[in-house]
Amino acid sequence: MTTPIIQFEQVNKWFDQFHVLRDINLSVTAGERIVICGPSGSGKSTLIRCINRLEEHQQGRITVTGVELRDDTRSTEAVRRQVGMVFQQFNLFPHLTVLENLTLSPIWVGKVKPDEAQERAMQQLQRVRIAEQAHKYPLQLSGGQQQRVAIARALCLTPQIMLFDEPTWWNWPNKASPCCASLTKWDLHARWQTG
């Protein structure tokens, strides 16, 4: 059996007095795809946001790509480089062009040269079939286009793990939309969704 890439051991989390995550035990191996289902407010988003420590847990252990998530910024930033996330509201940076959204982290965090980062970003944009919008600003795009940019942005970090918070594109009428087609072809080790 391979070592799990994500491991939750007896994880508990409270929002004030509200006990949102209760004794979560979970282990995900590389390559697994998991959908987390549940009613609204049941803690789906909170669970996946614990994986890249956008939420802190109060009890238990979470280990991601072999690093335990604790209260120090070093380990948190190390894990975040391995974890891509697509938000429900996409959270694109409205003051940067689509291309700049994609190259921001590779240039400033990954220390990639700007030319190379742009080249890689264009490849990701072509993959989600939105390369022609590279020099527009996010608010000039439609919702669906913004979502594809958000996916491309997360992929630019070449993450081992992808997290999708409420990926509503799963419900798009046209199953053969370019975005979904390319998603199924991903060679990612693990893919996570809530919804």
Added chain:
Amino acid sequence: MSPSSTPDCAHAAAALVPPRSAPNHARGLRQWIRTELLGSPMNVGVTLLMTALLVWQLPGWVSWSMVNAVVQPDADACQTARGLGACWGVVSEKYRLILFGRYPFAEQWRPLVATLGLLVLLVASCMRQCWHRGLVVAWILGLCGFFGLMGGRLLGFSVGLTPVSTDQWGGFPLTLMLSTLSIACAFPLAVLVALGRRSDWPLVRAVCITYIELVRGVPLISVLFMASFMFPLLMPPGTTPDVLLRVLAGITLFSAAYLAEIIRGGLQAIPRGQLEAAASLGLGYWATQRLVVLPQALAHVVPGIMNNFIAIFKDTSLVTIVSLYELSGAMGLAVNGDPNWRPFKLEAYLFITLIYFVCCFAMSRYSLWVERQVTHR
């Protein structure tokens, strides 16, 4: 999702309409007058009222300021024209004293060159084409040049000109230098204080809040008074920095507190999701603030920031109380001390008003340009 969606799409595709150019709405002057000035009974009424006001007031202004005005520096001619026409002679006579204050008369080419150089630098810094590393070098050289020319010495070394001590500096060069440097120093300080006030560290937060509340609690005039008269009393004799430096520090610290609160307003408008997106991309605190938060936060508060810059520019006139005669102080100096010209202070006031207005209006138009640059939708 539903199987019926496919035929709908096919139908829409078959009837696809090719794009056409948008209709042209360019209109002539006549059309504009008809719709904008005479569009409704209310509009007609307002137009008539404003026309009547102009017809009533304008001839008087024109005859006072132009037709009956005395332009040559002749005090007797001004006396005869008093009440009928403006005495621009006071400006022709005193403009060097107004513009350069008590700076030695024979050496006034120096503040002139220094001011023109500073203006060129300021205008260049406002233009996108000039935003590269060379500009920093230009500023360092420019400021050395300014102080070297004005003072005749630089960092204690003579530059081959007659030394002129800072208490003799005055007029527009002083106004321009004080406002430029206090804006340039106050802005980064304000950004840090605004970030500090939202810090997770209680000590940093407490220091920033204390600073802001203390400074906001006192008037600028008392800050200047403290910087000028109280501060030297607290320092060991001989170690007091130059009065200009103390006043500059006073204005900077004062304005930074107000600016910080404006910037904090912008920071609060940034949604949490932006921080989370930056965090999920692995950006640390400073990278997040510099690349994601501040560009958006500052863009939100451009009007407020420019408001503050304009206020700083005009507030430099308060340094008169510590005997630094900047533009408005120098004007007082020029006119009050001369009984021949004292009756025509109004005209001298109008002259410096024009200078202040040109500067402030330029700043305000520039802020509109900046707003357009940072709006991406």
